[in-house]
Amino acid sequence: MEFWARSLRGARYVLAPMVDQSELAWRLLSRRHGAQLCYTPMLHAQVFVRDANYRRENLYSDLCPADRPLIVQFCANDPDVFVQAALLAQEFCDAIDLNLGCPQMIAKRGHYGAFLQDEWDLLEKIIERACEKLSVPITCKIRVFPEMEKTVTYAKLLEKAGCQLLTVHGRTKEQKGPLTGVASWEHIKAVRNAVKIPIFANGNIQFLSDVERCIQETGAHGVMTAEGNLHNPALFEGKNPRVWEMAEEYLDLVRQFPCSLSFVRAHLFKLWHHTLQVYQDLREELAKVKTLEGIIAVNRELKRRCQEEAANQKEGEEPTGELPFFHWICQPYVRPPPKDTTKEESGVRGKRALEDEEENAELLSKNKQKKKLRNPKKSFDPALKPKYAKCDQCGNPKGNKCVFQLCRSCCKKAAFREMADCAGHGLLFKTKYEKSVQCKSVQNVEAPEINIPEAPILQPPPEIKA
Incomplete structure (x- = not known):
């Protein structure tokens, strides 16, 4: 305490x-x-x-x-x-x-x-x-x-x-x-x-x-x-501030304390979650941008559209839909409850059961449901999934064909350290090294002397008398 x-x-x-x-x-x-x-x-x-x-x-x-x-x-x-x-x-x-x-x-x-x-x-x-x-x-x-x-x-x-x-x-x-x-x-x-x-x-x-x-x-x-x-x-x-206020403040902090662009993009997706349901084109744009300045530009455009929408509101107008506030206001995202929720008195749900896929299809995520439509024979039963062997060094799943029996990250370091190849992970350190050595050896070999015989001196043809 x-x-x-x-x-x-x-x-x-x-x-x-x-x-x-x-x-x-x-x-x-x-x-x-x-x-x-x-x-x-x-x-x-x-x-x-x-x-x-x-x-x-x-x-x-x-x-x-x-x-x-x-x-x-x-x-x-x-x-x-x-x-x-x-x-x-x-x-x-x-x-x-x-x-x-x-x-x-x-x-x-x-x-x-x-x-x-x-x-x-x-x-x-x-x-x-x-x-x-x-x-x-x-x-x-x-x-x-x-x-x-x-x-x-x-x-x-x-x-x-x-x-x-x-x-x-x-x-x-x-x-x-x-x-x-x-x-x-x-x-x-x-x-x-x-x-x-x-x-x-x-x-x-x-x-x-x-x-x-x-x-x-x-x-x-x-x-x-x-x-x-x-x-x-x-x-x-x-x-519950306006989303752009939090987004701009966060982006200013990112300039001072840089981090991975994927972190920044993920935060903007969360902050603008409700607005991006309205402006799908900007959602796609946010997913594609490759620089911090590009993310800032998308944020600026989201702000402009929301401010324009707010300016056109009628006095006393209330938000439509199920949201308690307008979509440009910071507010929670409420997950839809499980369709088969059968809560016990304690309020804690039992274990997830996917043994019978036909009866429990609604338990599959949207992504898996799409895969199921494309391939009806595909099984999502956890018991049928392949067992993942662990990397000997970090415990993460190792590559099935890795010569070192490691995950990709650990394999890359081992292959570089030992100057070896791993076809399973597509790492060719040894091959590249041998090629570079061969190139250097070829460059350093002196060309052999070649004796070229002198060409015979040709005599002019005799004059032809008329």
Whole structure:
């Protein structure tokens, strides 16, 4: 509790760790508009230890006095690797967070995030080892089990191992994408009442009123938001500004603190989400631009059209459709509920079932439904999917034909280091080297002397007398 009050300054409004979305520029924008504590994007512990460029791009180059308090989040499944990564990061942050909440397929393949939530012995070792070696506190972010009692036992185990702050996302690992559904604040409240460490609640946050209501209903010390913040960075201020105001402010910060263009484009898609449904041509343009200046130009055109539309409004005119505000006002995007939602009393949805595709076709994403129409025989049953072999170095899926048995990134480094080829990944370091050597050897070979016999001297023909 002392750590939360002192090091984290009693933060109640928290920006979630978001892969490729909670970079420095966005963190600073969120802090300006009410966020009191920010997390870095989830960083891969093994890559962080191995790759100096990865460390510099994701943390070391982000040093900014205004970006505190800050918690660095890692995904890991090995105690030693997690500790090594944390030791390299601890002087740049106020705490280290272990990601136990990522439900995505890449986490399943790499065996981290929410797919560690049943390996309690391993989690105890990771946290205990980190507490012994680090000078900053260890925190965790988890998802709940469908069973409330098991969730409480899980939280107590992490607390006992040494976790000093716990963020509870009130959804199971199956609740994602079209099956996201509603988060269970009941589970969060049960955890809050069972442990003595500070608790952050995560889920169902779209307005500032949701934040206050969540704190009252769960007793949480703070509230974390992800999607709500992406659509409205001023959520914690209780304001709904015009989208172009937030977009222009963010783009100015990107100029000062550059980041990947894909991050910037993704943020603009979220901010302008409702407006881009109206102006589809600009949506396509935003997807195509290749420079920051191009993105700024699209943002400028979106602003112009919205201002023109607002100027032509009649007095007292109300927004049409289901949106509470006009589309150029920052407001949440509400996901449509799952069509087959059968919530239990706890409000937590059961496991996703795709065994019978004909009866459960509505559970497929729109993209998979399109693929199903094109190829009716295609199966989406998870049990029939090929098993992905792991890269020996980083745990990500390795190439099926890789000569090093590695993923593409690790293979590229190995092939360059050993000057070898990998046909599976199309890397030809050895072949290129041999060709260059051959070219140099050919250039350095002296041309052999060739004896060319002298041409005979031809005599002029005799004169012809008449």
